[in-house]
Structure formats: structure tokens, C-alpha cells
Amino acid sequence: MHFPEIEKDPLQAADHNLVCYKDTYEHFIWQLAQRRIKGGKTGLNIAFETVDRHVDEGFGAQTAIRWLSKQGLQKEISYADLKDQSARFASILQDLGLQPQETVFGLCTRVPQLYQALLGTLKFGAVFSPLFSAFGPEPIRSRMEIGNARVLVTSEALYRKKVQPWRHELPGLQWVLLYNVTQPLPENCYDLDALLEQSSPDFPARMCHPEQLALLHFTSGTTGKPKGAMHVHQAVIYHCISGYYALDLRPGDNYWCTADPGWVTGTSYGIISPLCNRVTLIIDEAEFDAKHWYQLLSEQKINIWYTAPTAIRMLMKAGAELAEEYDLSALRFISSVGEPLNPEAVVWGQKVFNIPFHDNWWQSETGGIMIANFATTAVRPGSMGQPLPGIKAALMKHHKDGTTTRITEANQVGELALHKGWPSMFRGYLHEDERYQKCFVDDWYLTGDLALCDEDGFYWFVGRADDVIKSSGHLIGPFEVESVLMEQQAVAEVGVIGLPDEVAGETVKAFVALKPGYEGDESLRKTLLGHARKRLGPAVAPREIVFRQNLPKTRSGKIMRRLLKARELGLPEGDISTLESDES
Amino acid sequence: MDSLELKTLILEELNNIAPEIEPHEVPDDQDMRDALELDSMDFLNLVTAVSKRTQAAIPEADYPKVLTVNGMVEYLLNVLN
Known part of the structure; x- marks a missing residue:
């Protein structure tokens, strides 16, 4: 089915x-982005740009976070409150002796x-590293081990x-700070809520070298x-400007990012970028529910909404008529990320919200949105859009002799590449130079x-060059x-693949x-499934397990996931010259 | 089907999806997603499976009514009778 371009007025x-877009892209210089950041003579700090500067500039009374609890309570946290509370947390780290x-x-x-x-x-x-x-x-332990965790904040x-x-397996983990403590405090733990009350609210943001490490995002x-x-x-320079361009964030907007803060979107665009742009963050503690979401969009007068394909497809399943009883006229821009948004969903946005969903593309490594459909550019349903001002994108072709060249013709499939140098580009994989x-x-x-x-x-978007799986927007290795x-004990070998799913993208x-x-x-199927769910959690564990006598392997013994997938989907098997031992 | 049979059926389907959960851990009146750490895909799969076995349609708009075991039993009793 053909989806016509959605033009903008x-x-x-x-x-x-x-x-x-065209003028801005052509004339963009990084100084423009830099200028939106306050910084200081001795460096800069993300927390200063997101919170303290707004208080210094007289906006302390504005609501920074409106938190909606599962029970329906509403808590307002102003920029001044957030400055105070983040300083208290910094003081706790200081008092504990963290370096x-x-x-x-x-x-x-x-x-x-x-x-x-x-x-x-x-x-x-x-x-800070979010989980x-x-x-x-298991995913918690392995990430904390690789990341040399010194402090853990959890409930x-x-x-x-x-x-x-x-916990005893990680001797470097010295301090565990617990919130919402209801029973006697477990051994070797601190009550975070009590500490926050006692600690000092005077802790000016430490000005850091621009290249000082701030965030660690795990990916697979x-x-x-x-x-x-x-x-x-x-x-932060890029967090700030990309939110301004790609999400159309303006001071005072009511902004709702539905991504969980345990992932990169929930940090870059759930916390840092919007606060830099001095919006009011709406934080909803509850899980997805179609009616509740419409109610929230309406009651909180959301102006900018950043969500994900799985959620949009669930709303679509629930039916457009559900939206009819709500006033959604405050919405100015709606956007999606996590996996490619199917064209039907883009167009559905137009029907229900009077604005199409604007898909965009980026990943943990890029730190911020790289390619996007913008509020003022035409939307081609199914396309991830165009590169942001300051971002140079290209497609690369890998040749058999090991060389890589840039594709110059239109409509040729290649590996998406970005010209290095934007401020939020990752500076390395920890301990794995x-x-x-190899990424460059x-x-x-x-x-x-x-x-x-x-x-x-x-x-x-065409597909992944490797075997990683995208399920409900989560990258799974x-x-x-x-x-x-x-x-x-029973398992000899395993091959794990992602299968297309109409709601989750892949399962x-x-x-x-x-x-x-x-x-x-x-x-045995239930034993394995239960074990995987217990160790990995439901978001990462398989939804389906099947048994085989043998799995297809290469001569070196590597399981050919690609072949398992092609067979499962009835697709051509491609090059199987390296296949040594086949499944049965 | 009476309410006991329906409850048994729900617990069977839940066990297929999340076998790590013992039937006695499943509370009657709490949101299963919270109490049992089911994610939205698990919940969707549960509703689909129960719906298929009972031949009772459960439209998405009614999901809030079937978040607990008792809620789901009651809902099915209404639809089936």
C-alpha cells in the first residue's frame, strides 16, 4: 500500500x-548550539544546565516535574526544589566518600x-548509569560488574x-542507598529518604572538563x-539543541516522554534535554493503559509527546474511538522512537490527533536524535526523516576485500554512518577500546x-546488519x-533470534x-522459560522456546542465527557455504 | 464454566506464559502486572490466550477490568452467561 506524503502548512x-529545515541545516555552525548552553569559565556540568541555571535566571518557581503516582496522587517539583534535592544527593555522595x-x-x-x-x-x-x-x-549484575559500580540507588x-x-560477588559496590524502605533496613544499606532529609542542600554543580565522563549507557x-x-x-550541548529542533521543545511546555528512564531515551529525552529546554516534565508512574494515556494527555494538557511504536500500536488496537471523548487539542508535536514506526501508525496519528507521528532515529552510542521528521518538514510515512542540523549522515558499502566506500546513488541499501564530531557521540565502550x-x-x-x-x-530503515533484537523498543543481545x-543442565546449545511481531516489533x-x-x-520447556524469565526479566527473556536435535553451525562451531531466522520466516537461506552441521 | 473453572483456566494460561510464578503466589485482587512483574506483552499474551480458550472476546478498552484474577473471572462470567 502506498502512503502519500503528509505536507505541512x-x-x-x-x-x-x-x-x-533546509536553511538551518545548510548554515548550521556548532557555536549556535554552544550558545544555548551557559557553562562557566571552568567547564560545564549537565546538572547545572538542566536545573541550576534556570533557578539563577529567575525560573525557580516553575514546575520542573509533575509526578503522577500509581495511586493517582500528583506531586509538583519546581526547578528550585530540584536544585535543592539534587544538591542534597550530591552532598550524600560527598559525605559517604565517593570520588x-x-x-x-x-x-x-x-x-x-x-x-x-x-x-x-x-x-x-x-x-550515572541507569538500569x-x-x-x-543477571543483566543487573553483569552491567554493574562491567561498570565498576560503587553506589547503587534502588528501592x-x-x-x-x-x-x-x-551482592557479595561485587566487592567494589560499597554503598547501597534504598528508597521507600518499609521494613528494617537490610544489612549494609542506607535509607536514602532519611539521608536526603538530613543532607545539605548547598552543593553547587562541580564544573567539569567538557570531556569528563558523565553517563554510562549499556547496550547490547x-x-x-x-x-x-x-x-x-x-x-549536553547536543541534548539541548536536538530537543529544540527535533522535539520542538519550548520553555513552559507540558512534555511527556513515555520511555522508561532505565534506557537511553528516558535519560537523554526523558530528563536532560527537556529540562535544558525548561519544560515541565510529566512523569507517570503507572504502566501502559490506553484509556489512562488519553486521560493523561488531555488532563495534563500535553503539548509535546515522545513515545514508542509498541505503545502506539497498542493504542491503535484499542481503537481510535477511545480517543474521541478526550480533548487533545493542546498537542503541538508527537514523536516516536525505539524502532521504525510503520506507515500505518504514522497516518493513524494524523487521524486521531490531527498530527502525524514523527518518527526519529538514534541509538545509545549517538547519545541524541540523529535523523528525524520535524514539525515543519513533510512526513513520508515509514521514513525516519532527515539528519538534524550539525549531523552528516551517509550510507556505506562494505566490499569483499575489506574496504568500505560511500554510496552516492539514491535508493541503494548500505550501512548507515554518521560523520564523527557531534558533542553527544559516545567516547568509547568501557574497557573495550x-x-x-571497530565502529569507525x-x-x-x-x-x-x-x-x-x-x-x-x-x-x-531497512534492517540490522547484525543479529541484535529490538523488542518493544529494547535492544536485546x-x-x-x-x-x-x-x-x-539439560541444554547443549542455544540459538536466539527475533521474530516479527505486530505489537512489539520483534519478540x-x-x-x-x-x-x-x-x-x-x-x-522442560516451562523449566527453561521460567529460569530465563527469573534471571533476565520478562522484557529480555524469550517468549517462545522450541527444541531441536541439533542447530545449524559453521565450521568453527558458531550457531547460524541468520539461518534459523530465514527458515522460521520462510525466506531464502542466502549464502550457506560456511554451514557445517545442520539442524535436525 | 463457573468461577472456579475460569480461575483454573486463567492460572493454567498464566503458567504457560510465566512458568516461574507458582499458582499460590497469584493474588486474587491485585493488578497482576504489578504483583507478578508481568510486562505489557505478557499481559497481552495472557488476555489473548484466555480469550481464545473461552471464546470470549475481551476488547482492549476493557483491559482495565481484567487486570486482577477476580476481575477477569467476573468479566468472563458476564460475557459467557
């Missing part, structure tokens, strides 16, 4: 930040303490369930352990995504899932070959 362009540049992990649901902890950590000059609270113990309930049993690759993408304080260097060819960062570019410069299944499926003497029956 040029007379309304002046109502948005990016009035003319700047050491790492604080956050394993938090959407609660105010998370925002205080993240901003307080940055204010102090330490590094997804629905992770099981008492999450700690008891997911951290306490293995096809092989090996999770990768810790390192981001520095000057990333070789893996980092000359001055281009290779993203691992395959795309094409049409004759007008719009980019279209097959190796991490396979390793956990391999822990079971995780595992193919398991058993050791002799074991039978792949229903009881």
Missing part, C-alpha cells in the same frame, strides 16, 4: 522552532528519587529481590557482554543499521539470552538443542 512554520568519576547505578522505577539521584550524581561530578527496573538479576523491594542474593551487541557506551558532560575502534571507518561511525536514502534525502539458557524466540538423555517436553 508553510504558514504555520513560524509556530515551531525549526522554521526552515568524582566513580559510578553510581540507578535501578529505579519512575519515582522522584531517580531524578534527584541522576542529577545529584552529575552535580557531584560522578558518573531498567524490569531487568532480572528496598527491588534490592531484596534482585540484588541482595549476589550480537556477541559478548553488554557494552557500556560512555558519554561526557559536553553531550578494540570494540570501539576513517571519520565515520558505523551504526550497524542498514538503510537507504531516497533522492530527496529522506532515510529509510542474543548472546545474553543464550548464556542464561546454557546455565541449565525473542529460542531454539534449544538438548544433551543426550533429556527430552524436550512441555515440562
Whole structure:
């Protein structure tokens, strides 16, 4: 089915930040972005740009965060409050004896303490690494181990369930700060809520070198352990300008980013970028529910909404008529990220909200939105849009002799690459320089995504160049899932792939070959599934497990996930010259 | 089907999706997503499976009514009778 281009009214362009994309892109210089940041003579600090500067400039009374609890309570946190609370958290770190540049992990649901902890950590000059609270113990432990965790901020309930049993394995983890403590405090833990009350609210943001490490975002690759993408304080220059251009953020907007703060979107565009642009963040603690979401959009008079394909498709399933009883006229811009948004969903936005969904593209490594559909540019449904001002994108072709060249013709598939040098680009994978260097060819960062570019410069996502799985917007490394299944006595080998799913984008499926003497029956399937869910959490664990006598492998013994996937989907098997042992 | 049979059916389907949860851990009156750490895909799969077995349609707009085991049983009793 063909989806016609959705044009924009040029007379309304002046109502948005990016009035003319073409002019801005052509004439963009980084000083323009730099100018939006206050900084100081001795450096800069993300927490200063997001909070303290607004208070200094007289906006302390403005609501920074409106937090909606699961029980329906509403809590207003002003910019002055947030300055105070983040300073208190920084003071706690100081009093404990943490050193700047050491790492604080956050394993938090959407609660105010998370925002205080993240901003307080940055204010102090330490590094913050967010974890997804629905992770099981294994992804939590492995990330904290790689990241040299010194401090963990989490709830008492999450700690008891997911951290306490293995905490002794991480001797470097010195301080565990718990919020919402209801029982006697577990051994070697601190009550964060009590400490916040006692600690000093005077802690000016420590001005840091622009290249000082600030954030550590874990992401997954096809092989090996999770990768810790390192981001520095000057990333804030890009957080600020990209929110201004790609999300059309303006001071005083009511802004709702539905991404969980345990992932990069929930940090870059759930906290830092919007606060830099002095909006009011609406934070909803509750889980997805179609009616509740419409109610929230309406009651909170949301102006800018940044959400994800899985959520949009769930709203579509719930039916457009559900939206009819709500006043959604405050919406000015709606946007989506996490995986490609199907054209039907883009157009559905137009029907229900009177604005199409604007898809955009970026990843943990880029730190910020790279390619986007903008408020003032035409939308080609299914396209990820055009590069942001300051971002140079290209498509690369890899040749058999190992060389890489830039594709210059339109509509040719290649690996999406970005010219290095934007402020929020990752500065490395923690402890894995070789893996980092492999991501670059000359001055281009290779993203691992395959795309094409049409004759007008719009980019279209084609697929991944590797085997990583995108499920409900979460990047899942097959190796991490396979390793956990391999822990079971009965399992000889495992191959994990992503299968297309109309709601989640992809779902995780595992193919398991058993050791002799074991039978792949229903009881064993449930044992493996239960084990994986307990260790990995539901977001990462397979939804489906099937048994095979043997899995297709290369001569070197590597399981050919690509082949498993092609067969499952009835697609051509492609080059199978390296296939040594086939499945049965 | 009576309410006991429906409850058994729901617990069976839940066990297929999330076998790590023991049936006795499943509370009757709490949001299953919170109490059992089910994510939205798990919940969607549960509703689909229950709907298929009972032949009772559960439209998305009614999901808030079936978030608890008792809520789901009651909803199905109404639809089926």
C-alpha cells in the first residue's frame, strides 16, 4: 500500500522552532548550539544546565516535574526544589566518600528519587548509569560488574529481590542507598529518604572538563557482554539543541516522554534535554493503559509527546474511538522512537490527533536524535526523516576485500554512518577500546543499521546488519539470552533470534538443542522459560522456546542465527557455504 | 464454566506464559502486572490466550477490568452467561 506524503502548512512554520529545515541545516555552525548552553569559565556540568541555571535566571518557581503516582496522587517539583534535592544527593555522595568519576547505578522505577539521584550524581561530578527496573538479576549484575559500580540507588523491594542474593560477588559496590524502605533496613544499606532529609542542600554543580565522563549507557551487541557506551558532560550541548529542533521543545511546555528512564531515551529525552529546554516534565508512574494515556494527555494538557511504536500500536488496537471523548487539542508535536514506526501508525496519528507521528532515529552510542521528521518538514510515512542540523549522515558499502566506500546513488541499501564530531557521540565502550575502534571507518561511525536514502534525502530503515533484537523498543543481545539458557543442565546449545511481531516489533524466540538423555517436553520447556524469565526479566527473556536435535553451525562451531531466522520466516537461506552441521 | 473453572483456566494460561510464578503466589485482587512483574506483552499474551480458550472476546478498552484474577473471572462470567 502506498502512503502519500503528509505536507505541512508553510504558514504555520513560524509556530515551531525549526522554521526552515533546509536553511538551518545548510548554515548550521556548532557555536549556535554552544550558545544555548551557559557553562562557566571552568567547564560545564549537565546538572547545572538542566536545573541550576534556570533557578539563577529567575525560573525557580516553575514546575520542573509533575509526578503522577500509581495511586493517582500528583506531586509538583519546581526547578528550585530540584536544585535543592539534587544538591542534597550530591552532598550524600560527598559525605559517604565517593570520588568524582566513580559510578553510581540507578535501578529505579519512575519515582522522584531517580531524578534527584541522576542529577545529584552529575552535580557531584560522578558518573550515572541507569538500569531498567524490569531487568532480572543477571543483566543487573553483569552491567554493574562491567561498570565498576560503587553506589547503587534502588528501592528496598527491588534490592531484596534482585540484588541482595549476589551482592557479595561485587566487592567494589560499597554503598547501597534504598528508597521507600518499609521494613528494617537490610544489612549494609542506607535509607536514602532519611539521608536526603538530613543532607545539605548547598552543593553547587562541580564544573567539569567538557570531556569528563558523565553517563554510562549499556547496550547490547550480537556477541559478548553488554557494552557500556560512555558519554561526557559536553553531550549536553547536543541534548539541548536536538530537543529544540527535533522535539520542538519550548520553555513552559507540558512534555511527556513515555520511555522508561532505565534506557537511553528516558535519560537523554526523558530528563536532560527537556529540562535544558525548561519544560515541565510529566512523569507517570503507572504502566501502559490506553484509556489512562488519553486521560493523561488531555488532563495534563500535553503539548509535546515522545513515545514508542509498541505503545502506539497498542493504542491503535484499542481503537481510535477511545480517543474521541478526550480533548487533545493542546498537542503541538508527537514523536516516536525505539524502532521504525510503520506507515500505518504514522497516518493513524494524523487521524486521531490531527498530527502525524514523527518518527526519529538514534541509538545509545549517538547519545541524541540523529535523523528525524520535524514539525515543519513533510512526513513520508515509514521514513525516519532527515539528519538534524550539525549531523552528516551517509550510507556505506562494505566490499569483499575489506574496504568500505560511500554510496552516492539514491535508493541503494548500505550501512548507515554518521560523520564523527557531534558533542553527544559516545567516547568509547568501557574497557573495550578494540570494540570501539571497530565502529569507525576513517571519520565515520558505523551504526550497524542498514538503510537507504531516497533522492530527496529522506532515510529509510531497512534492517540490522547484525543479529541484535529490538523488542518493544529494547535492544536485546542474543548472546545474553543464550548464556542464561546454557546455565541449565539439560541444554547443549542455544540459538536466539527475533521474530516479527505486530505489537512489539520483534519478540525473542529460542531454539534449544538438548544433551543426550533429556527430552524436550512441555515440562522442560516451562523449566527453561521460567529460569530465563527469573534471571533476565520478562522484557529480555524469550517468549517462545522450541527444541531441536541439533542447530545449524559453521565450521568453527558458531550457531547460524541468520539461518534459523530465514527458515522460521520462510525466506531464502542466502549464502550457506560456511554451514557445517545442520539442524535436525 | 463457573468461577472456579475460569480461575483454573486463567492460572493454567498464566503458567504457560510465566512458568516461574507458582499458582499460590497469584493474588486474587491485585493488578497482576504489578504483583507478578508481568510486562505489557505478557499481559497481552495472557488476555489473548484466555480469550481464545473461552471464546470470549475481551476488547482492549476493557483491559482495565481484567487486570486482577477476580476481575477477569467476573468479566468472563458476564460475557459467557
